[in-house]
Amino acid sequence: MLLEYAAAPESRAIVDIAPSYGLFIGGQWRPAAAGAAFKTVNPASEEVLSEVAQGGPADVDAAVAAARAALPAWSGLPGAERAKYLFRLARLLQEHARELAVLESLDNGKPIRESRDVDLPLAAAHFFYYAGWADKLAYAGFGPSPRPVGVAGQIIPWNFPLLMLAWKIAPALACGNTVVLKPAETTPLTALRFAEICQEAGLPAGVVNIVTGDGSTGAALVAHAGVDKVAFTGSTQVGREIARQLAGTGRRLTLELGGKGANIVFEDAALDQAVEGVVNGIFFNQGHVCCAGSRLLVQESVADELLAALRERMATLRVGDPLDKNTDIGAINSAAQLARIEELAGAGEAEGAQRWAPECELPGRGYWFAPTVFTNVSGSHRIAREEIFGPVLSVLTFRTPQEAVVKANNTPYGLSAGIWTEKGSRMLWMAQRLRAGVIWSNTFNKFDPTSPFGGYQESGFGREGGRHGLEPYLDV
Amino acid sequence: MPGPAGSAASPPAPADPAAPGDLGDLGDLADVASSNATLRRFLHGLPGVDAVGLEARAQVLGSRSVKTTSKRLAIDLAISMVDLTSLEGADTPGRVRSLCGKALVPDPGVRDVPRVAAVCVYPDLVGVAVEALAGSEVAVASVATAFPSGRGPLEAKLADTRLAVAAGAAEIDMVIDRGAFLAGDYRRVFEEIVAVREACGGAHLKVILENGELVTYDNVRRASWLAMLAGADFVKTSTGKVAVNATPANTLVMLQAVRDFFRLSGRRVGVKAAGGIRTAKDAIRYLVLVNETLGEEWLTPRRFRLGASSLLNDLLMQRHKLATGAYGGPDYVTVD
Incomplete structure (x- = not known):
């Protein structure tokens, strides 16, 4: 080859992966009640990166209770105060961007060029965008004083772990909800790092709870009667089960499912x-x-x-x-x-x-x-x-x-x-x-926090992003 | 992968202009230039260029990593592609001789520096350059055809070309008539290139499109095709005399046009990026564009050139830094 590119690996030294992680509930780290754990691997090498707690029904119950306890104070804050926390989270994501990008690529397998140039900037942009809405909800077109839905149970996929977290958490918090988020089984690490960032930002305990685990953990979260709203991004098959389970309960649901674009x-x-x-x-x-x-x-x-x-x-x-x-x-x-x-x-x-x-x-x-x-x-x-x-x-x-x-x-x-x-x-x-x-x-796969995203038919319902993305998290 | 370039890059082969009259096998396109109407229909039928997508692609390619050994090789390759240029009203025989001295010995302390491809001057100074470079493999290139504006009568442009060739220029850098192009008179532009090509005799013809005056990427693609259909050996981005010269994006459009033309006719046309390329980093970025659009076959001075004046010294300084680990700075390269 006349022009060979030099290997330019991003250094792993910037990330500090603990040998094991607990669940983040009520602002505290704790092991799973049943003591179970699972391993997360680097798909590019099959190397085990860490061991992560497998949340069970008791853990989900504790997380929902923590979110419920945090709700009155969080939703009672003036919007401008909630915005301060969201802006702080956005800035911290930017400050830790390099580290989070490497961590995302390690746990997910995606190229660093994408985690660095797409996932991280967009995740921070989502927090910035919804921080801006937090004190303007009265002007969003959902009534003069829209109230939050309550406790949101959010389940995200492994393809854009941190970005999907941002899509879920940013609008929920801006509207005054508290959340229990379950990251995907194969990619929990950036969500756990995000929990630490929430601590760094001084976010009140219980506003964001992260419960790791597999499909059964997600099922427990969906089934929990204390969850007022479920937001799920993932496969159509699971989405269908969730819809069946929530039908008639009065609890709200948005689904962002598969596609064949x-x-x-x-x-x-x-x-x-x-x-x-x-x-x-x-x-x-x-x-x-x-x-x-x-x-x-x-x-x-x-x-x-x-x-x-x-x-x-x-x-x-x-x-x-x-x-x-x-x-x-x-x-x-x-x-x-x-x-x-x-x-x-x-x-x-x-x-x-x-x-x-x-x-x-x-x-x-x-x-x-x-x-x-x-x-x-x-x-x-x-x-x-x-x-x-x-x-x-x-x-x-x-x-x-x-x-x-x-x-x-x-x-x-x-x-x-x-x-x-x-x-x-x-x-x-x-x-x-x-x-x-x-x-x-004349373009494809372009995302922006100001633009609503969502599907028709078996691709789901509800919109994330933009003004439309507020609606699922407001009691309207 | 070749070994570290301490052994010096192999000397670049001399330019290989196609045999005069050999325009490749144009097939169905042979009579596309028979009238302005057919030419216009053809050029306007080329696929459009989406500016946003094009610029995004050029930017991604700019982030390829070329470091250490690969950088050393890339720098030597870039040096061998430089058309060392001086095109000022203030050029004098002394200035041109000094430039030729630089071309012959780019870095006095270091012997394994590859030679540059050519020295590029105005027609009246070709004789000086030919004399100064006699016996070397560095070619003399001359701009012609009322450079840089191209606003002169055809007779004058042809005389300009013939005199430069007669004085010993092996390569002619002509400018197209942008006025005629923008007025839609493609046939006139075409005929002028054909006439200049004839006047070149055996000299190698580079056709300057002046992208900065064509403005849209669609125009750049059309002008590239027009020049190639008329027999250009090279298409060149710009004169270096207007506000916008070579950019990664407009060069990428030209590389794509060259690739498509090659597919159709089997003829390999070269590309010269000129104007505003000042650093080794910029130069390497262009090499990446060539590599990923046209491939290795074009990574030779016979098919890709960098028209520049200050670039050479930055390449030498970077080369020095790679060799010694220390950045010597501008006092350690010769300014000619």
């Missing part, structure tokens, strides 16, 4: 940027993105040209050490997720789609999957219908804008879509007809 490229698109957008749409965060553009719908007249360019571009993607600044694609988050991706990719081949991946050397240890594209995919294939949640793109073609709309909407999901065209009128025409909560045009 269509990235629609018209013949008049800016092709080089469309290729970048397609790559970013599906390979960003190893495809572990609920709003990933996992179905590429390309107009037949430019399909060959676009796919040739896409393959060429995919061949330059750098898969490897998540802590290396040059890495484009990191590790798959867990063995279980890798198995699911492999199973679905196998099904794609078995059903007759054509599989292609660039030659790339994958590390020997850890969980890895090469960026993959399937062509000759038809609408009935599993890889065109089911969420893969990995770096696997399914390519379909269309002939007319009408057909693009029909194919894009032909999914039980409805979270995101992308439209690539240089023609403004067509972009707007499409956006009006696509059933998706988020529609990007």
Whole structure:
């Protein structure tokens, strides 16, 4: 190679991972009542990072009680006072950004470039944004003096651990609620570090409680009668169970679930940027993105040209050490997720789609999957219908804008879509007809705290972000 | 990966202009320039450029890490691609001789520094440069065609070119008629490039688009194609004489156009980024753009150049720092 990039690993020395962590309840650290614990590993090396308490029903009960006890004082604070705490949390996230980015990449497997440039800045931005709302709730359009819902039980996924925490906690606290948050089993470390940051910020005890654990811990939280509102981000399957459980209880629920986003490229698109957008749409965060553009719908007249360019571009993607600044694609988050991706990719081949991946050397240890594209995919294939949640793109073609709309909407999901065209009128025409909560045009996977995010149909309901994101946390 | 570059980068091969008249196999495009209407239809049919996406991509590529050994190699590669340039009204024979001295011996204390690709001067000083560089492998390049504005009669532009070639310039950096381009008279721009190419004879032709005056990336892509269709050996970003010169983003558009043109015609056109590239860090950023857009085949002075004056000394200072661990500073490189 004439121009070889130098390995530029971000130093691990900046993070200080304890050998074990307890639960953060009522401002105190404590072991799980039943004494159970589980291990969290670095998916890039399978190295055990730490041992984390496995919260059970008794722990959830204690956490909900702590949140309930903290509620009157917290919701009674003037909005401007709550804002001070949120601003402080935002600033502390920024101050600890480097450390948190490394910790996130270690626990999750995502490339440091993404945790550093996307997750952390956005997480801090969310706290800043909702801090601004805390003393302006009367002007948010939900009545002159909207009240908080109460205790929020929040369950977040492993794909953007800290960012999802921010999406959940920032609006809840701004509106005067207290929270019990359960991070994902495979990625608890940044949430636990966030608990320490809450202590550093002097946040009153019990306002934020972090209970780690697996699905059973989440189920206990959902089932707890003391939780006034449940917010869940994760799989559609679990979301459905939660909805069933809460039906008729009067307790509130918002769900942000799976997706099978269509990235629609018209013949008049800016092709080089469309290729970048397609790559970013599906390979960003190893495809572990609920709003990933996992179905590429390309107009037949430019399909060959676009796919040739896409393959060429995919061949330059750098898969490897998540802590290396040059890495484009990191590790798959867990063995279980890798198995699911492999199973679905196998099904794609078995059903007759054509599989292609660039030659790339994958590390020997850890969980890895090469960026993959399937062509000759038809609408009935599993890889065109089911969420893969990995770096696997399914390519379909269309002939007319009408057909693009029909194919894009032909999914039980409805979270995101992308439209690539240089023609403004067509972009707007499409956006009006696509059933998706988020529609990007000439870009993809762009997030901003001021913009509401959420889905249609099996992608869930309720919005996070923006003024809309206040509503689920206000008693309106 | 090659060993550390203490052994000096292999000497770059001389420029390889395509045989005159060899424009590659344009296939269906052979008569695309038969009229202004067909040319216009073709250029306006090229895919558009989304500015936000383009700039984001250029920025991401700017964050690739090139350090230690890879930096040493990249610096030597960059030095070998430099067109050492002086294009001032105040240029004198003495100044040009001094510049040529720098080109021949970039760093007096260090013998393994690769030589630069060329020295670039105004046409009337070509003779001085040719004499000063006689016997070396450093080429003499000359700007021509009423540089930098290009606002002169065609006859004068052609005479300008012929005189520079007659004086010994091996490479001609022409400017396109931006006025005609912006007025939509693509055929006129095309014909002018063809005529200059003829006037070049065996000399290598670099076509300056002056991106800063074309303003939009769509225009930069169209102008790149126009120049390549007309037979340019190189497309070059800018004269260095306007407010906006080479930027990573506008250079990336040109690299993409070169890549697409190569796919279509099989002809490899070079790219020269010029103006505003002052530091080794900037230069390496451009090498990364080339590497990830066109690949290794273009990482040679035959296909990529950096037009600059002060860049060379920064490359030498960084080279010195890598070799000794200490940053000598500007007093330890020669100012010519």
